[in-house]
Amino acid sequence: MSKKNIIVVGGGLSGLMATIKICEAGGEVKLFSYCPVKRSHSLCAQGGINACMNTKGQNDTTWEHFDDTVYGGDFLADQTAVKGMCETAPKLIKMFDRMGVPFTRTAEGALDLRNFGGQKNKRTVFAGSTTGQQLLYALDEQVRKWEVKGKVNKYEFWEFIKIIKNDKKVCRGIVAQNMNSMEIEAFRADAVILATGGPGVIFGRCTASTICNGSAVSAVYQQGAEIGNSEFIQIHPTAIPGSDKNRLMSEACRGEGGRIWTYKDGKPWYFLETMYPAYGNLVPRDIAARAIYDVCVNQGLGINGENRVYLDLSHIPAEYLERKLGGILEMYSEFVGDDPRKVPMQIYPSVHYSMGGIWVDTKHNTSIPALLASGECDYQYHGANRLGANSLLSAAYSGTISGPEAIRWSESDDIGDELTDEQLAAAKQECVDEFENIINMNGKENAHKLHHELGDLMNRYCTIVRVNKELDFCMGELKKILARWSDIGVNDKGHWANQEAMFVRQLRNMILYAMVICKAARMRDESRGAHYKPEFPNRDDEKFLKTTIASYDPETHEPKITYREFDHSLIKPRPRRYDVAKGGK
Amino acid sequence: MSEQKTVHFIIERQDSPDSKPYTEEFLVPYRPALNVVAALMEIQKNPVTKDGKKTTPVVWECNCLEKVCGACMMVINGKARQACATLVDHVPQPIHLAPARTFPVIRDLQIDRSVMFESLKRIQGWIEIDGSWEVNTAPIQNPYTAATAYEIAHCMTCGCCLEACPNVGPQSDFIGPAPTVQAYLFNLHPFGKFDKEKRLNSLMEKGGITSCGNSQNCVQVCPKNIKLTTYLAQLNRDVNKQALKNIFDK
Ligand SMILES: Cc1cc2nc3c(=O)[nH]c(=O)nc-3n(C[C@H](O)[C@H](O)[C@H](O)COP(=O)(O)OP(=O)(O)OC[C@H]3O[C@@H](n4cnc5c(N)ncnc54)[C@H](O)[C@@H]3O)c2cc1C
Numbered sequence: 012m013s014k015k016n017i018i019v020v021g022g023g024l025s026g027l028m029a030t031i032k033i034c035e036a037g038g039e040v041k042l043f044s045y046c047p048v049k050r051s052h053s054l055c056a057q058g059g060i061n062a063c064m065n066t067k068g069q070n071d072t073t074w075e076h077f078d079d080t081v082y083g084g085d086f087l088a089d090q091t092a093v094k095g096m097c098e099t100a101p102k103l104i105k106m107f108d109r110m111g112v113p114f115t116r117t118a119e120g121a122l123d124l125r126n127f128g129g130q131k132n133k134r135t136v137f138a139g140s141t142t143g144q145q146l147l148y149a150l151d152e153q154v155r156k157w158e159v160k161g162k163v164n165k166y167e168f169w170e171f172i173k174i175i176k177n178d179k180k181v182c183r184g185i186v187a188q189n190m191n192s193m194e195i196e197a198f199r200a201d202a203v204i205l206a207t208g209g210p211g212v213i214f215g216r217c218t219a220s221t222i223c224n225g226s227a228v229s230a231v232y233q234q235g236a237e238i239g240n241s242e243f244i245q246i247h248p249t250a251i252p253g254s255d256k257n258r259l260m261s262e263a264c265r266g267e268g269g270r271i272w273t274y275k276d277g278k279p280w281y282f283l284e285t286m287y288p289a290y291g292n293l294v295p296r297d298i299a300a301r302a303i304y305d306v307c308v309n310q311g312l313g314i315n316g317e318n319r320v321y322l323d324l325s326h327i328p329a330e331y332l333e334r335k336l337g338g339i340l341e342m343y344s345e346f347v348g349d350d351p352r353k354v355p356m357q358i359y360p361s362v363h364y365s366m367g368g369i370w371v372d373t374k375h376n377t378s379i380p381a382l383l384a385s386g387e388c389d390y391q392y393h394g395a396n397r398l399g400a401n402s403l404l405s406a407a408y409s410g411t412i413s414g415p416e417a418i419r420w421s422e423s424d425d426i427g428d429e430l431t432d433e434q435l436a437a438a439k440q441e442c443v444d445e446f447e448n449i450i451n452m453n454g455k456e457n458a459h460k461l462h463h464e465l466g467d468l469m470n471r472y473c474t475i476v477r478v479n480k481e482l483d484f485c486m487g488e489l490k491k492i493l494a495r496w497s498d499i500g501v502n503d504k505g506h507w508a509n510q511e512a513m514f515v516r517q518l519r520n521m522i523l524y525a526m527v528i529c530k531a532a533r534m535r536d537e538s539r540g541a542h543y544k545p546e547f548p549n550r551d552d553e554k555f556l557k558t559t560i561a562s563y564d565p566e567t568h569e570p571k572i573t574y575r576e577f578d579h580s581l582i583k584p585r586p587r588r589y590d591v592a593k594g595g596k
Numbered sequence: 597m598s599e600q601k602t603v604h605f606i607i608e609r610q611d612s613p614d615s616k617p618y619t620e621e622f623l624v625p626y627r628p629a630l631n632v633v634a635a636l637m638e639i640q641k642n643p644v645t646k647d648g649k650k651t652t653p654v655v656w657e658c659n660c661l662e663k664v665c666g667a668c669m670m671v672i673n674g675k676a677r678q679a680c681a682t683l684v685d686h687v688p689q690p691i692h693l694a695p696a697r698t699f700p701v702i703r704d705l706q707i708d709r710s711v712m713f714e715s716l717k718r719i720q721g722w723i724e725i726d727g728s729w730e731v732n733t734a735p736i737q738n739p740y741t742a743a744t745a746y747e748i749a750h751c752m753t754c755g756c757c758l759e760a761c762p763n764v765g766p767q768s769d770f771i772g773p774a775p776t777v778q779a780y781l782f783n784l785h786p787f788g789k790f791d792k793e794k795r796l797n798s799l800m801e802k803g804g805i806t807s808c809g810n811s812q813n814c815v816q817v818c819p820k821n822i823k824l825t826t827y828l829a830q831l832n833r834d835v836n837k838q839a840l841k842n843i844f845d846k
Contacts, residue, residue, distance in 0.1 A: 116737060119736070152721055153722055155721065191703075342662060346631075459637070511653050
């Protein structure tokens with residue numbers, strides 16, 4: 012038997028979890044990442060990770076977690092997949108605890124739990140306000156152990172460019188580029204897992220890291236992988252608007268008692284509490300974001316007439332705030348200059364998370380054999396809207412599925428022959444030629460300015476409120492931006508750490524992905540979860556209780572949109588409301 | 597048109613690891629709450645020097661822009677710090693940017709910190725678990741000890757403390773405050789403790805804790821306010837005790 016040789020692209024929570032599972036099954040991993048995996052975007056997660064620990068006397072059950080997730084996702088998530096995730100969640104927390112994650116504890120030393128949006132029970136395990144950092148570090152440490160044992164080879168500061176298929180159209184390798192030496196190399200594998208995270212940077216400013224560009228997803232989409240539910244982009248209600256990025260103020264602020272308000276008739280108006288008495292400030296993100304948008308844009312009641320409202324913690328004792336939210340309060344003081352323990356913070360919604368992504372089955376297989384996807388880059392688990400603290404869970408959980416499934420591929424006869432030397436050389440040469448063409452671009456456009464325009468466009472038309480006429484316009488503009496991409500001029504002609512040329516390659520992928528988001532939004536004539544169209548204000552289960560599938564058309568560079576049935580057999584769809592308590596199961 | 601307010605940057609650049617450094621100056625349009633990374637992004641959009649010369653965009657490393665990933669550490673007006681969390685309003689102009697030369701320079705402000713990750717291997721910076729499968733429930737932990745662990749676990753391997761430490765550099769093989777103090781973190785854990793001796797022994801070897809000169813620079817620059825010197829002192833005691841024990845156990 013040959014060695015089980017898996018390539019994992021991405022060292023966030025999902026890629027690292029998959030890597031550990033592969034090593035435990037006797038496999039070997041080549042792990043690719045833009046950055047040292049310890050610096051992956053997962054560390055931005057602040058609030059926590061959901062798991063039914065049931066240690067707060069609330070009779071919480073995994074079924075309730077399952078139901079909250081399906082309901083919160085407006086019934087668009089594959090229910091068998093979600094059920095598996097919710098049932099495994101408590102075991103994952105115990106694993107993280109054994110790995111040494113410094114979770115916040117109760118006085119008796121047990122794991123503490125906090126409230127999060129869209130859930131009535133305390134179900135969110137957390138490490139202060141830096142949960143993602145602590146979870147990522149724990150997996151990073153375990154992977155380092157496997158690295159010492161020689162089972163993991165890290166390719167950090169390498170950019171994934173594309174996959175390579177064999178004669179049977181099975182994915183058996185990748186092409187990647189060293190970000191310092193610029194050398195482009197082709198690699199063989201038995202199977203490939205993409206765990207490359209979300210596409211937030213397509214929107215310019217968002218709450219994500221600068222490396223969350225969706226470029227890898229777009230690359231495999233152009234090679235035949237389908238994208239699912241791409242129109243569902245989560246807008247987080249509470250972020251600090253910024254010109255370089257919007258910095259998130261965790262939902263934990265509301266979970267710990269934070270209140271949202273603005274002035275109306277000279278008096279504070281706690282509008283979420285008035286509009287949604289059952290959940291109040293703890294309504295899910297899509298609901299809160301839309302309410303803030305409505306109050307600012309339609310009613311003109313933002314602070315000083317600007318697009319901002321207050322997120323207020325100043326009524327909560329400072330010592331309590333320090334222990335539960337210290338990290339992010341410090342961040343607010345540092346980047347804004349005000350002390351949120353004393354004065355209310357000023358926030359506005361921002362692009363935050365993509366529910367959609369590469370289409371996968373419940374084993375995380377994409378539509379290309381032996382190519383798997385897990386973590387935020389896949390479309391699974393969250394349907395039309397993700398509940399807070401469910402994505403650290405889905406990222407970690409999906410890695411426990413994709414890793415073993417990749418091992419299964421490596422032991423199967425279905426993967427056919429490994430790539431020949433000629434196939435590797437040809438794939439590499441294509442990428443070398445493409446890169447040389449980019450370096451030689453001498454047009455008028457600046458890639459970073461063009462990206463800025465792309466972000467403005469996507470932010471204006473493809474976020475909180477969507478209107479068909481405007482989406483048509485947006486699609487037209489995206490095509491123009493794609494055409495202008497060819498007229499970019501590259502300033503840096505060198506072959507050493509040329510970030511500019513790499514960015515130009517990423518930008519083209521981002522534009523093509525933006526078209527997928529825009530077109531999918533245009534086609535879905537209903538309102539569901541994060542996707543809201545005033546022209547079609549209701550959910551339309553008859554037509555749209557289906558997964559949106561986008562596949563790339565190489566002729567037009569545009570997506571073809573179709574719809575696919577999915578598994579919603581366990582919980583019957585019911586209306587989703589947060590003004591009254593969630594009704595029966 | 598009225599004069600637009602600008603921010604003046606003097607940036608130490610270097611094209612490759614072996615080439616000679618040089619400086620270039622830039623004027624970036626001012627706006628409130630502008631930070632150093634946002635200013636470098638402006639230079640990407642318009643890579644033209646103060647004197648109107650077209651140049652290549654400045655190369656640096658960044659990811660999160662929230663001071664948690666550790667990527668954008670550089671020397672700003674002589675002090676090692678995170679560029680994303682440095683607001684131009686808070687530092688005097690002209691603002692000097694330079695790479696942290698304790699580490700090999702890759703290009704411009706981008707440096708190679710792989711040595712720090714290697715040191716984490718040396719101190720066995722992980723908890724030895726049997727596997728990711730179900731075993732036992734992890735033990736209850738004293739919440740006060742857990743709070744200390746949480747503090748140290750914020751270390752983002754940014755390298756500020758190595759840049760500031762007079763004992764890290766070609767003259768010494770000290771692995772530096774950050775990786776050393778990580779050993780203390782793992783020794784606090786209920787079963788991380790089981791490998792305490794291994795970690796302490798690794799710190800007795802060359803470049804270990806005896807190379808710390810107690811200059812106290814590290815604690816002043818740590819962007820996460822980790823009480824590095826406190827834990828270094830504690831570790832020093834632990835290492836000495838272990839050394840005695842090693843002698844008696846011979
Ligand atoms: C500010 C913020 C706060 C959040 N808070 C929470 C929270 O409290 N609870 C919660 O559950 N979720 C939260 N989330 C969401 C959650 O953090 C992410 O969805 C999750 O961490 C994604 O993990 P991942 O493993 O899929 O990807 P990531 O952690 O994004 O990792 C992606 C990896 O892929 C690599 N990569 C990407 N493209 C390439 C390429 N082309 N070549 C090579 N490598 C590549 C990157 O280097 C990186 O290693 C938050 C998100 C944000 C933005």
